[in-house]
Amino acid sequence: MLGLSVLSAVDYNASMSTNPASLRPDIAKSRLPVATRQGQPSIGMVSLGCPKALVDSERILTRLRAEGYGISPDYAGADAVIVNTCGFLDSAKAESLEAIGEALSQNGKVLVTGCLGADPEYITGAHPKVLAVTGPHQYEQVLDAVHAAVPPKPDPDIDLLPASAVTLTPRHYSYLKISEGCNHKCKFCIIPDMRGRLASRPAHAILREAEKLVANGVRELLVISQDTSAYGLDIKYKEDRGHRAHIIDLARDLGTLGAWVRLHYVYPYPHVRKLIPLMAEGLVLPYLDIPFQHAHPDVLRRMARPAAVAKTLDEIVAWRDICPEIALRSTFIVGYPGETEAEFQTLLDWLDEAQLDRVGCFQYENVDGARSNALPDHVPAEVKQDRWDRFMKKSQVISEAKLAAKVGQVIEVIVDEVDADGVTCRTKADAPEIDGNLFIDTGFEAVKVGDIVTVEVDEAGEYDLWGRLHPVDS
Numbered sequence: 001m002l003g004l005s006v007l008s009a010v011d012y013n014a015s016m017s018t019n020p021a022s023l024r025p026d027i028a029k030s031r032l033p034v035a036t037r038q039g040q041p042s043i044g045m046v047s048l049g050c051p052k053a054l055v056d057s058e059r060i061l062t063r064l065r066a067e068g069y070g071i072s073p074d075y076a077g078a079d080a081v082i083v084n085t086c087g088f089l090d091s092a093k094a095e096s097l098e099a100i101g102e103a104l105s106q107n108g109k110v111l112v113t114g115c116l117g118a119d120p121e122y123i124t125g126a127h128p129k130v131l132a133v134t135g136p137h138q139y140e141q142v143l144d145a146v147h148a149a150v151p152p153k154p155d156p157d158i159d160l161l162p163a164s165a166v167t168l169t170p171r172h173y174s175y176l177k178i179s180e181g182c183n184h185k186c187k188f189c190i191i192p193d194m195r196g197r198l199a200s201r202p203a204h205a206i207l208r209e210a211e212k213l214v215a216n217g218v219r220e221l222l223v224i225s226q227d228t229s230a231y232g233l234d235i236k237y238k239e240d241r242g243h244r245a246h247i248i249d250l251a252r253d254l255g256t257l258g259a260w261v262r263l264h265y266v267y268p269y270p271h272v273r274k275l276i277p278l279m280a281e282g283l284v285l286p287y288l289d290i291p292f293q294h295a296h297p298d299v300l301r302r303m304a305r306p307a308a309v310a311k312t313l314d315e316i317v318a319w320r321d322i323c324p325e326i327a328l329r330s331t332f333i334v335g336y337p338g339e340t341e342a343e344f345q346t347l348l349d350w351l352d353e354a355q356l357d358r359v360g361c362f363q364y365e366n367v368d369g370a371r372s373n374a375l376p377d378h379v380p381a382e383v384k385q386d387r388w389d390r391f392m393k394k395s396q397v398i399s400e401a402k403l404a405a406k407v408g409q410v411i412e413v414i415v416d417e418v419d420a421d422g423v424t425c426r427t428k429a430d431a432p433e434i435d436g437n438l439f440i441d442t443g444f445e446a447v448k449v450g451d452i453v454t455v456e457v458d459e460a461g462e463y464d465l466w467g468r469l470h471p472v473d474s
Protein backbone atom coordinates (compact mmCIF):
# COMPACT_ATOMS: atom_id res chain seq x y z
CA MET A 1 0.00 0.00 0.00
CA LEU A 2 1.18 3.53 -0.73
CA GLY A 3 2.12 5.57 2.34
CA LEU A 4 1.16 8.83 0.67
CA SER A 5 1.81 11.38 3.40
CA VAL A 6 3.97 9.48 5.82
CA LEU A 7 6.11 11.89 7.84
CA SER A 8 9.21 10.92 9.78
CA ALA A 9 10.89 12.51 12.79
CA VAL A 10 14.17 12.84 10.94
CA ASP A 11 14.66 16.59 10.61
CA TYR A 12 16.15 18.23 13.71
CA ASN A 13 14.40 21.47 12.78
CA ALA A 14 11.12 19.85 11.88
CA SER A 15 10.74 17.06 14.43
CA MET A 16 7.41 15.97 12.99
CA SER A 17 6.26 12.46 13.81
CA THR A 18 4.77 9.80 11.59
CA ASN A 19 1.18 10.38 10.58
CA PRO A 20 -1.32 8.23 12.44
CA ALA A 21 -3.13 5.67 10.34
CA SER A 22 -6.30 7.76 10.20
CA LEU A 23 -4.40 10.51 8.35
CA ARG A 24 -2.57 8.29 5.86
CA PRO A 25 -4.19 8.54 2.43
CA ASP A 26 -3.42 4.90 1.64
CA ILE A 27 -5.69 3.97 4.55
CA ALA A 28 -8.09 6.94 4.62
CA LYS A 29 -8.64 6.72 0.86
CA SER A 30 -11.58 9.10 0.81
CA ARG A 31 -9.16 12.02 1.10
CA LEU A 32 -7.65 11.42 -2.34
CA PRO A 33 -9.18 12.40 -5.70
CA VAL A 34 -8.94 9.04 -7.46
CA ALA A 35 -9.22 8.39 -11.21
CA THR A 36 -12.77 8.95 -12.42
CA ARG A 37 -12.80 8.13 -16.14
CA GLN A 38 -11.73 5.29 -18.39
CA GLY A 39 -8.23 5.61 -19.77
CA GLN A 40 -7.18 8.32 -17.34
CA PRO A 41 -3.49 7.89 -16.42
CA SER A 42 -2.88 7.80 -12.67
CA ILE A 43 0.06 8.50 -10.41
CA GLY A 44 0.76 7.40 -6.86
CA MET A 45 2.99 9.19 -4.38
CA VAL A 46 4.91 8.20 -1.28
CA SER A 47 5.77 11.36 0.68
CA LEU A 48 8.47 11.10 3.34
CA GLY A 49 10.05 13.72 5.55
CA CYS A 50 8.95 16.95 7.17
CA PRO A 51 5.86 19.11 6.46
CA LYS A 52 7.86 21.18 3.98
CA ALA A 53 8.23 18.04 1.86
CA LEU A 54 4.54 17.30 2.33
CA VAL A 55 3.72 20.71 0.83
CA ASP A 56 5.96 19.85 -2.14
CA SER A 57 4.01 16.61 -2.60
CA GLU A 58 0.71 18.47 -2.52
CA ARG A 59 1.91 20.93 -5.16
CA ILE A 60 3.10 18.13 -7.43
CA LEU A 61 -0.21 16.27 -7.11
CA THR A 62 -2.17 19.47 -7.72
CA ARG A 63 -0.24 20.14 -10.92
CA LEU A 64 -0.75 16.56 -12.08
CA ARG A 65 -4.49 16.75 -11.40
CA ALA A 66 -4.65 19.95 -13.46
CA GLU A 67 -3.03 18.08 -16.37
CA GLY A 68 -5.60 15.30 -16.31
CA TYR A 69 -3.86 12.67 -14.17
CA GLY A 70 -5.75 10.70 -11.58
CA ILE A 71 -4.23 10.10 -8.14
CA SER A 72 -4.00 6.47 -7.09
CA PRO A 73 -4.09 5.49 -3.41
CA ASP A 74 -2.42 2.12 -4.05
CA TYR A 75 0.36 0.63 -6.15
CA ALA A 76 -1.91 -1.52 -8.29
CA GLY A 77 -3.92 1.44 -9.57
CA ALA A 78 -0.93 3.62 -10.42
CA ASP A 79 0.75 3.83 -13.82
CA ALA A 80 3.84 5.15 -12.02
CA VAL A 81 4.84 6.10 -8.48
CA ILE A 82 6.66 9.20 -7.25
CA VAL A 83 8.69 8.79 -4.06
CA ASN A 84 9.36 12.15 -2.35
CA THR A 85 12.39 11.39 -0.20
CA CYS A 86 14.06 12.74 2.93
CA GLY A 87 17.83 12.70 3.22
CA PHE A 88 18.70 14.52 6.40
CA LEU A 89 19.92 11.64 8.56
CA ASP A 90 21.30 8.20 7.71
CA SER A 91 18.11 6.70 9.17
CA ALA A 92 16.03 8.89 6.85
CA LYS A 93 18.12 7.86 3.86
CA ALA A 94 17.60 4.21 4.73
CA GLU A 95 13.86 4.76 5.04
CA SER A 96 13.80 6.51 1.66
CA LEU A 97 15.74 3.72 -0.05
CA GLU A 98 13.41 1.17 1.49
CA ALA A 99 10.36 3.06 0.20
CA ILE A 100 11.88 3.26 -3.29
CA GLY A 101 12.58 -0.47 -3.22
CA GLU A 102 9.04 -1.27 -2.13
CA ALA A 103 7.59 0.91 -4.89
CA LEU A 104 9.82 -0.78 -7.48
CA SER A 105 8.79 -4.25 -6.34
CA GLN A 106 5.08 -3.41 -6.13
CA ASN A 107 4.74 -1.20 -9.21
CA GLY A 108 7.98 -1.11 -11.21
CA LYS A 109 7.80 2.43 -12.61
CA VAL A 110 9.28 4.77 -10.01
CA LEU A 111 10.38 8.40 -10.11
CA VAL A 112 12.32 9.86 -7.19
CA THR A 113 12.36 13.45 -5.97
CA GLY A 114 13.01 15.35 -2.73
CA CYS A 115 16.03 15.99 -0.54
CA LEU A 116 17.75 12.67 -1.20
CA GLY A 117 17.43 13.46 -4.90
CA ALA A 118 20.17 16.05 -4.45
CA ASP A 119 22.53 13.03 -4.55
CA PRO A 120 21.20 11.04 -7.53
CA GLU A 121 24.16 8.63 -7.63
CA TYR A 122 23.33 7.51 -4.09
CA ILE A 123 19.85 6.53 -5.26
CA THR A 124 20.75 4.97 -8.60
CA GLY A 125 23.60 3.08 -6.96
CA ALA A 126 21.06 1.31 -4.74
CA HIS A 127 18.18 1.25 -7.23
CA PRO A 128 19.43 1.53 -10.84
CA LYS A 129 15.94 0.84 -12.25
CA VAL A 130 14.37 4.11 -11.12
CA LEU A 131 13.17 6.12 -14.13
CA ALA A 132 14.28 9.57 -12.99
CA VAL A 133 15.77 11.43 -10.01
CA THR A 134 15.14 15.09 -9.22
CA GLY A 135 16.09 17.26 -6.26
CA PRO A 136 13.90 19.09 -3.72
CA HIS A 137 11.19 21.51 -4.93
CA GLN A 138 12.07 20.89 -8.61
CA TYR A 139 8.44 20.83 -9.67
CA GLU A 140 8.95 21.30 -13.41
CA GLN A 141 11.55 18.54 -13.62
CA VAL A 142 9.21 16.17 -11.77
CA LEU A 143 6.40 16.94 -14.21
CA ASP A 144 8.74 16.41 -17.18
CA ALA A 145 9.73 13.03 -15.76
CA VAL A 146 6.10 12.03 -15.25
CA HIS A 147 5.24 13.09 -18.82
CA ALA A 148 8.05 10.91 -20.16
CA ALA A 149 7.04 7.89 -18.08
CA VAL A 150 3.25 8.24 -18.36
CA PRO A 151 2.11 10.62 -21.12
CA PRO A 152 -0.91 12.73 -20.13
CA LYS A 153 -4.27 12.12 -21.79
CA PRO A 154 -6.35 15.11 -20.74
CA ASP A 155 -10.04 15.36 -21.57
CA PRO A 156 -10.78 19.08 -22.07
CA ASP A 157 -14.42 18.54 -21.13
CA ILE A 158 -13.57 16.90 -17.79
CA ASP A 159 -10.03 17.67 -16.66
CA LEU A 160 -10.08 21.29 -15.50
CA LEU A 161 -7.90 23.01 -12.96
CA PRO A 162 -9.31 21.94 -9.57
CA ALA A 163 -11.09 24.61 -7.55
CA SER A 164 -8.84 23.73 -4.62
CA ALA A 165 -5.45 22.09 -4.30
CA VAL A 166 -4.91 18.41 -3.58
CA THR A 167 -4.18 18.16 0.14
CA LEU A 168 -2.67 15.31 2.14
CA THR A 169 -3.75 16.71 5.50
CA PRO A 170 -7.24 16.79 7.00
CA ARG A 171 -9.48 19.44 5.48
CA HIS A 172 -9.53 21.67 8.57
CA TYR A 173 -5.80 22.45 8.76
CA SER A 174 -3.07 23.02 6.21
CA TYR A 175 0.64 23.76 6.09
CA LEU A 176 1.55 27.10 4.50
CA LYS A 177 5.14 27.22 3.26
CA ILE A 178 6.49 30.77 3.08
CA SER A 179 10.09 30.18 1.95
CA GLU A 180 12.62 27.59 0.88
CA GLY A 181 16.18 27.05 2.01
CA CYS A 182 18.25 28.46 4.85
CA ASN A 183 21.19 30.83 5.31
CA HIS A 184 22.43 29.27 8.55
CA LYS A 185 25.56 27.13 8.53
CA CYS A 186 24.91 24.85 11.50
CA LYS A 187 27.61 22.18 11.52
CA PHE A 188 25.19 19.29 12.08
CA CYS A 189 22.86 20.28 9.22
CA ILE A 190 23.04 19.89 5.43
CA ILE A 191 19.69 21.51 4.61
CA PRO A 192 21.35 24.50 2.85
CA ASP A 193 23.29 22.04 0.67
CA MET A 194 20.10 20.15 -0.24
CA ARG A 195 17.55 22.98 -0.44
CA GLY A 196 19.77 26.00 -1.05
CA ARG A 197 19.85 29.43 0.52
CA LEU A 198 16.81 31.31 1.76
CA ALA A 199 14.30 31.98 -1.02
CA SER A 200 11.16 33.76 0.21
CA ARG A 201 7.82 33.72 -1.57
CA PRO A 202 6.13 37.06 -2.30
CA ALA A 203 3.82 38.03 0.55
CA HIS A 204 0.85 38.62 -1.74
CA ALA A 205 1.18 35.08 -3.16
CA ILE A 206 1.22 33.59 0.35
CA LEU A 207 -1.85 35.64 1.30
CA ARG A 208 -3.68 34.55 -1.83
CA GLU A 209 -2.96 30.89 -1.07
CA ALA A 210 -4.06 31.34 2.55
CA GLU A 211 -7.30 33.05 1.50
CA LYS A 212 -8.12 30.13 -0.81
CA LEU A 213 -7.39 27.61 1.94
CA VAL A 214 -9.65 29.40 4.42
CA ALA A 215 -12.38 29.75 1.78
CA ASN A 216 -12.22 25.97 1.31
CA GLY A 217 -12.73 25.18 5.00
CA VAL A 218 -9.27 25.35 6.56
CA ARG A 219 -9.56 26.50 10.17
CA GLU A 220 -5.85 26.42 11.05
CA LEU A 221 -2.84 27.59 9.01
CA LEU A 222 0.52 26.13 10.04
CA VAL A 223 3.23 28.50 8.80
CA ILE A 224 6.42 26.59 7.92
CA SER A 225 9.84 27.19 6.42
CA GLN A 226 13.38 26.32 7.41
CA ASP A 227 13.77 29.70 9.13
CA THR A 228 10.43 31.45 9.51
CA SER A 229 11.73 34.53 11.30
CA ALA A 230 14.17 35.25 8.42
CA TYR A 231 11.28 35.43 5.94
CA GLY A 232 11.80 38.21 3.39
CA LEU A 233 15.45 38.92 4.23
CA ASP A 234 16.65 37.67 0.84
CA ILE A 235 14.26 39.94 -1.07
CA LYS A 236 14.95 42.90 1.23
CA TYR A 237 11.46 42.74 2.74
CA LYS A 238 9.99 43.85 -0.58
CA GLU A 239 6.49 45.28 -0.62
CA ASP A 240 4.36 44.16 -3.54
CA ARG A 241 0.64 44.69 -4.13
CA GLY A 242 0.18 46.17 -0.69
CA HIS A 243 1.90 43.38 1.27
CA ARG A 244 5.41 43.57 2.77
CA ALA A 245 7.54 40.43 2.87
CA HIS A 246 8.41 40.51 6.57
CA ILE A 247 7.31 37.93 9.14
CA ILE A 248 5.69 40.61 11.36
CA ASP A 249 3.63 42.02 8.49
CA LEU A 250 2.83 38.55 7.14
CA ALA A 251 1.66 37.29 10.53
CA ARG A 252 -0.54 40.36 10.96
CA ASP A 253 -2.04 39.89 7.48
CA LEU A 254 -2.68 36.18 8.03
CA GLY A 255 -4.31 36.99 11.36
CA THR A 256 -7.09 38.89 9.58
CA LEU A 257 -8.35 35.78 7.74
CA GLY A 258 -10.32 34.30 10.64
CA ALA A 259 -8.30 31.06 11.00
CA TRP A 260 -5.88 29.95 13.68
CA VAL A 261 -2.32 30.90 12.60
CA ARG A 262 0.50 28.81 14.10
CA LEU A 263 4.19 29.69 13.60
CA HIS A 264 6.82 26.95 13.28
CA TYR A 265 10.64 27.06 13.17
CA VAL A 266 11.08 30.61 14.50
CA TYR A 267 14.67 31.52 15.37
CA PRO A 268 14.87 33.91 18.36
CA TYR A 269 16.05 37.00 16.48
CA PRO A 270 15.44 40.31 18.31
CA HIS A 271 12.52 41.24 16.05
CA VAL A 272 10.65 38.11 17.14
CA ARG A 273 9.58 40.09 20.23
CA LYS A 274 7.37 42.14 17.90
CA LEU A 275 5.36 38.99 17.15
CA ILE A 276 4.30 38.54 20.74
CA PRO A 277 1.83 41.49 20.84
CA LEU A 278 0.07 39.93 17.84
CA MET A 279 -0.40 36.82 19.97
CA ALA A 280 -1.68 38.86 22.90
CA GLU A 281 -4.18 40.50 20.52
CA GLY A 282 -5.37 37.12 19.22
CA LEU A 283 -4.23 37.66 15.63
CA VAL A 284 -1.92 34.63 15.73
CA LEU A 285 -1.85 31.74 18.18
CA PRO A 286 0.21 32.23 21.35
CA TYR A 287 2.64 29.52 20.25
CA LEU A 288 6.28 29.65 19.22
CA ASP A 289 8.22 26.68 17.87
CA ILE A 290 11.88 27.64 18.35
CA PRO A 291 14.80 25.23 17.68
CA PHE A 292 17.12 26.11 20.58
CA GLN A 293 19.08 22.82 20.13
CA HIS A 294 21.18 23.26 23.29
CA ALA A 295 21.86 25.64 26.19
CA HIS A 296 25.58 25.53 26.86
CA PRO A 297 27.43 28.30 24.96
CA ASP A 298 30.40 26.08 24.12
CA VAL A 299 28.15 23.40 22.59
CA LEU A 300 26.27 26.06 20.65
CA ARG A 301 29.56 27.46 19.31
CA ARG A 302 30.61 23.97 18.20
CA MET A 303 27.25 23.74 16.45
CA ALA A 304 27.89 27.18 14.85
CA ARG A 305 24.69 28.52 16.37
CA PRO A 306 23.99 31.71 18.37
CA ALA A 307 25.30 31.26 21.91
CA ALA A 308 23.65 34.09 23.88
CA VAL A 309 21.89 31.74 26.30
CA ALA A 310 21.33 34.27 29.08
CA LYS A 311 19.81 36.68 26.59
CA THR A 312 17.51 33.89 25.37
CA LEU A 313 16.23 33.35 28.89
CA ASP A 314 15.66 37.10 29.18
CA GLU A 315 13.70 37.00 25.94
CA ILE A 316 11.51 34.17 27.22
CA VAL A 317 10.71 36.25 30.31
CA ALA A 318 9.88 39.24 28.10
CA TRP A 319 7.63 37.14 25.86
CA ARG A 320 5.71 35.82 28.84
CA ASP A 321 5.35 39.33 30.26
CA ILE A 322 3.70 40.47 27.01
CA CYS A 323 1.62 37.31 26.47
CA PRO A 324 1.34 35.18 29.64
CA GLU A 325 -0.50 32.36 27.86
CA ILE A 326 2.25 31.84 25.24
CA ALA A 327 3.27 28.21 24.69
CA LEU A 328 6.90 27.54 23.81
CA ARG A 329 8.09 24.36 22.12
CA SER A 330 11.59 23.48 21.04
CA THR A 331 13.92 20.69 19.94
CA PHE A 332 17.29 19.78 21.43
CA ILE A 333 20.26 17.58 20.56
CA VAL A 334 22.05 15.57 23.25
CA GLY A 335 25.36 13.82 22.77
CA TYR A 336 26.72 16.36 20.30
CA PRO A 337 30.46 15.78 19.65
CA GLY A 338 32.49 17.02 22.61
CA GLU A 339 29.48 17.40 24.93
CA THR A 340 30.69 16.93 28.50
CA GLU A 341 28.64 15.89 31.49
CA ALA A 342 28.92 19.45 32.81
CA GLU A 343 27.64 20.88 29.53
CA PHE A 344 24.72 18.47 29.54
CA GLN A 345 23.92 19.42 33.15
CA THR A 346 23.82 23.06 32.03
CA LEU A 347 21.13 22.05 29.54
CA LEU A 348 19.08 20.38 32.28
CA ASP A 349 19.46 23.44 34.51
CA TRP A 350 18.43 25.69 31.62
CA LEU A 351 15.29 23.58 31.11
CA ASP A 352 14.42 24.09 34.77
CA GLU A 353 14.67 27.83 34.32
CA ALA A 354 13.06 28.11 30.89
CA GLN A 355 10.07 25.87 31.73
CA LEU A 356 9.23 25.20 28.09
CA ASP A 357 5.78 23.80 27.41
CA ARG A 358 6.69 21.21 24.76
CA VAL A 359 10.08 19.78 23.87
CA GLY A 360 11.52 17.17 21.56
CA CYS A 361 14.98 15.64 21.89
CA PHE A 362 17.31 13.84 19.48
CA GLN A 363 20.43 11.86 20.10
CA TYR A 364 23.15 13.28 17.86
CA GLU A 365 23.67 11.31 14.66
CA ASN A 366 26.27 11.89 11.96
CA VAL A 367 24.85 13.20 8.67
CA ASP A 368 26.74 12.48 5.49
CA GLY A 369 28.34 15.74 4.41
CA ALA A 370 27.86 17.59 7.71
CA ARG A 371 30.87 19.40 9.18
CA SER A 372 30.12 18.07 12.67
CA ASN A 373 31.24 14.61 11.56
CA ALA A 374 34.86 15.77 11.73
CA LEU A 375 34.63 17.17 15.26
CA PRO A 376 36.65 15.38 17.94
CA ASP A 377 35.38 13.52 21.00
CA HIS A 378 32.22 11.89 19.70
CA VAL A 379 29.99 10.75 22.55
CA PRO A 380 29.51 6.98 23.02
CA ALA A 381 26.07 5.59 22.16
CA GLU A 382 25.34 4.46 25.72
CA VAL A 383 26.10 7.95 27.06
CA LYS A 384 23.84 9.56 24.46
CA GLN A 385 21.04 7.19 25.44
CA ASP A 386 21.51 7.95 29.15
CA ARG A 387 21.41 11.70 28.53
CA TRP A 388 18.36 11.38 26.32
CA ASP A 389 16.59 9.41 29.06
CA ARG A 390 17.45 12.04 31.67
CA PHE A 391 16.44 14.90 29.41
CA MET A 392 13.07 13.33 28.64
CA LYS A 393 12.43 12.59 32.31
CA LYS A 394 13.10 16.24 33.17
CA SER A 395 10.88 17.54 30.34
CA GLN A 396 8.10 15.14 31.31
CA VAL A 397 8.03 16.49 34.86
CA ILE A 398 7.80 20.05 33.52
CA SER A 399 5.06 19.11 31.04
CA GLU A 400 3.03 17.30 33.69
CA ALA A 401 3.16 20.29 36.06
CA LYS A 402 2.21 22.77 33.33
CA LEU A 403 -0.75 20.65 32.22
CA ALA A 404 -1.93 20.12 35.81
CA ALA A 405 -2.16 23.90 36.15
CA LYS A 406 -4.71 23.94 33.32
CA VAL A 407 -7.27 21.84 35.22
CA GLY A 408 -10.33 23.98 35.81
CA GLN A 409 -9.55 26.40 32.97
CA VAL A 410 -12.01 27.07 30.14
CA ILE A 411 -10.19 27.03 26.79
CA GLU A 412 -10.80 26.81 23.06
CA VAL A 413 -9.83 23.65 21.17
CA ILE A 414 -9.96 22.51 17.57
CA VAL A 415 -11.49 19.11 16.79
CA ASP A 416 -9.24 16.70 14.86
CA GLU A 417 -11.15 13.43 15.10
CA VAL A 418 -14.56 12.16 16.17
CA ASP A 419 -15.46 8.51 16.65
CA ALA A 420 -17.89 6.47 18.71
CA ASP A 421 -15.70 6.64 21.81
CA GLY A 422 -15.01 10.36 21.90
CA VAL A 423 -13.38 13.41 20.41
CA THR A 424 -9.69 14.16 19.90
CA CYS A 425 -8.90 17.88 20.01
CA ARG A 426 -5.94 20.21 20.27
CA THR A 427 -5.52 23.35 22.30
CA LYS A 428 -3.86 26.50 21.01
CA ALA A 429 -0.69 25.18 22.65
CA ASP A 430 -0.62 22.01 20.55
CA ALA A 431 0.41 21.57 16.92
CA PRO A 432 -0.90 18.53 15.03
CA GLU A 433 1.12 15.33 15.28
CA ILE A 434 3.96 16.73 17.42
CA ASP A 435 2.31 18.02 20.60
CA GLY A 436 -0.41 16.76 22.92
CA ASN A 437 -4.17 16.32 22.67
CA LEU A 438 -7.30 17.07 24.64
CA PHE A 439 -9.89 14.31 24.78
CA ILE A 440 -13.67 14.58 25.30
CA ASP A 441 -15.52 11.34 26.05
CA THR A 442 -19.00 12.54 27.05
CA GLY A 443 -21.61 14.85 25.54
CA PHE A 444 -19.92 15.17 22.16
CA GLU A 445 -22.76 14.05 19.87
CA ALA A 446 -23.06 17.37 18.02
CA VAL A 447 -19.32 17.93 17.56
CA LYS A 448 -17.77 17.68 14.07
CA VAL A 449 -14.21 17.50 12.79
CA GLY A 450 -12.89 21.01 12.26
CA ASP A 451 -15.13 22.60 14.89
CA ILE A 452 -13.55 25.06 17.31
CA VAL A 453 -15.29 24.55 20.64
CA THR A 454 -14.90 25.68 24.25
CA VAL A 455 -14.12 23.09 26.89
CA GLU A 456 -13.47 22.99 30.60
CA VAL A 457 -10.35 21.00 31.49
CA ASP A 458 -11.06 18.46 34.21
CA GLU A 459 -8.05 16.11 34.07
CA ALA A 460 -4.38 16.25 33.07
CA GLY A 461 -1.73 13.66 32.30
CA GLU A 462 1.94 13.82 31.37
CA TYR A 463 1.33 15.16 27.86
CA ASP A 464 -2.46 15.25 27.30
CA LEU A 465 -5.61 16.79 28.76
CA TRP A 466 -9.20 15.65 29.21
CA GLY A 467 -12.22 17.91 29.34
CA ARG A 468 -15.92 18.40 28.71
CA LEU A 469 -17.81 20.80 26.52
CA HIS A 470 -18.46 24.11 28.21
CA PRO A 471 -22.16 25.09 28.36
CA VAL A 472 -21.66 27.80 25.72
CA ASP A 473 -21.00 25.04 23.17
CA SER A 474 -23.11 22.17 24.54
